[in-house]
Amino acid sequence: MSRALWIGSIWFCVLTSNVSAQDAQFTQFYALPTYVSPGFAGTGAQTRVGLAYRDQWPSIPGSFVSANFALDHYLSDLNSGLGLLVTHDRAGSGALRYTSISGQYAYEIELKRKVFLRPALQFGWVSHAVDYSRLIFGDQLSRGGTTGTYENMDGTSIGYADMAGGALFFTPKLWLGVSLHHMNRPNQSLLLNEARVPTRFSMHGGYRMSLRTPVIKEHPQSIVLAFNFRSQEKYDQLDVGGYFERDPFFAGLWFRGIPIFKSYAPGYANNDAIAVLVGVKVNDLRIGYSYDITISRLAGHTAGAHELTLGYDIVQPYKKRSASRRRIVPCAKF
Numbered sequence: 001m002s003r004a005l006w007i008g009s010i011w012f013c014v015l016t017s018n019v020s021a022q023d024a025q026f027t028q029f030y031a032l033p034t035y036v037s038p039g040f041a042g043t044g045a046q047t048r049v050g051l052a053y054r055d056q057w058p059s060i061p062g063s064f065v066s067a068n069f070a071l072d073h074y075l076s077d078l079n080s081g082l083g084l085l086v087t088h089d090r091a092g093s094g095a096l097r098y099t100s101i102s103g104q105y106a107y108e109i110e111l112k113r114k115v116f117l118r119p120a121l122q123f124g125w126v127s128h129a130v131d132y133s134r135l136i137f138g139d140q141l142s143r144g145g146t147t148g149t150y151e152n153m154d155g156t157s158i159g160y161a162d163m164a165g166g167a168l169f170f171t172p173k174l175w176l177g178v179s180l181h182h183m184n185r186p187n188q189s190l191l192l193n194e195a196r197v198p199t200r201f202s203m204h205g206g207y208r209m210s211l212r213t214p215v216i217k218e219h220p221q222s223i224v225l226a227f228n229f230r231s232q233e234k235y236d237q238l239d240v241g242g243y244f245e246r247d248p249f250f251a252g253l254w255f256r257g258i259p260i261f262k263s264y265a266p267g268y269a270n271n272d273a274i275a276v277l278v279g280v281k282v283n284d285l286r287i288g289y290s291y292d293i294t295i296s297r298l299a300g301h302t303a304g305a306h307e308l309t310l311g312y313d314i315v316q317p318y319k320k321r322s323a324s325r326r327r328i329v330p331c332a333k334f
Contacts, residue, residue, distance in 0.1 A: 037179035039168030042081015
């Protein structure tokens with residue numbers, strides 16, 4: 001058995017005995033805005049579908065693979081948005097799995113002309129499971145790979161309710177929001193003890209600037225500046241970047257980390273990655289790809305992170321004109 005597998009099994013046991021985990025992250029989080037906050041539910045033209053797939057640190061054994069599906073719809077008669085969010089995360093060679101299914105509701109309040117506030121709630125159910133047979137334990141190594149400790153271990157899966165809330169303020173050019181996930185701090189322990197999910201706080205926002213030139217009029221251009229700050233127990237992170245959009249293409253550059261104000265330890269700067277994003281829009285379909293370039297001390301060992309997103313807007317033909325005139329949160333298209 002490889003040393004990497006042995007170390008990985010020990011590391012897994014440490015994690016499951018005293019869990020202090022963080023949620024899955026996505027570089028192209030505005031491709032699935034309802035994952036950031038339930039306040040974004042129903043902020044598309046009418047009905048919106050999104051998919052995301054992320055492979056983080058593929059060169060490390062037991063890399064992190066995350067997938068996300070989002071569906072949301074705006075109910076114009078009720079000034080309300082509904083959303084469905086499904087998240088699946090797999091780590092440690094597939095041994096540790098997390099699946100969440102949530103429903104979302106947001107109510108839209110027009111504070112004044114073209115100025116809106118959207119308080120929102122989210123309720124879901126989480127399945128957290130482990131497959132011990134995919135792990136290698138120390139006693140298996142000593143016996144040459146025979147039956148290991150895991151056959152005597154209880155707790156292969158657990159299910160629990162999860163709750164989140166958020167609020168979103170926006171105008172035609174800017175948006176600012178906050179969200180709080182795991183408000184009920186559910187117990188996610190797989191070993192029959194207590195391991196509360198840390199509450200995750202997020203603050204996010206941005207500004208869209210339209211570019212007008214006398215030469216190019218048929219293809220609108222804009223620059224979007226955006227940020228997303230997240231804090232979950234001892235872990236916090238700031239994503240900040242800018243994006244250029246000219247239909248049907250968009251591209252951006254993103255930085256992740258808090259290099260000036262915080263360090264993990266003396267000599268360890270809080271720098272994580274620089275992400276490059278490119279994408280194209282084909283009719284109502286958006287396709288985005290991003291690559292994270294690791295700039296922390298793990299650089300050269302992780303192979304970065306690949307992420308692919310798909311987004312599709314569904315608008316009934318007879319409602320396209322009214323939908324295009326309706327308020328839309330000016331987020332980036334990626």
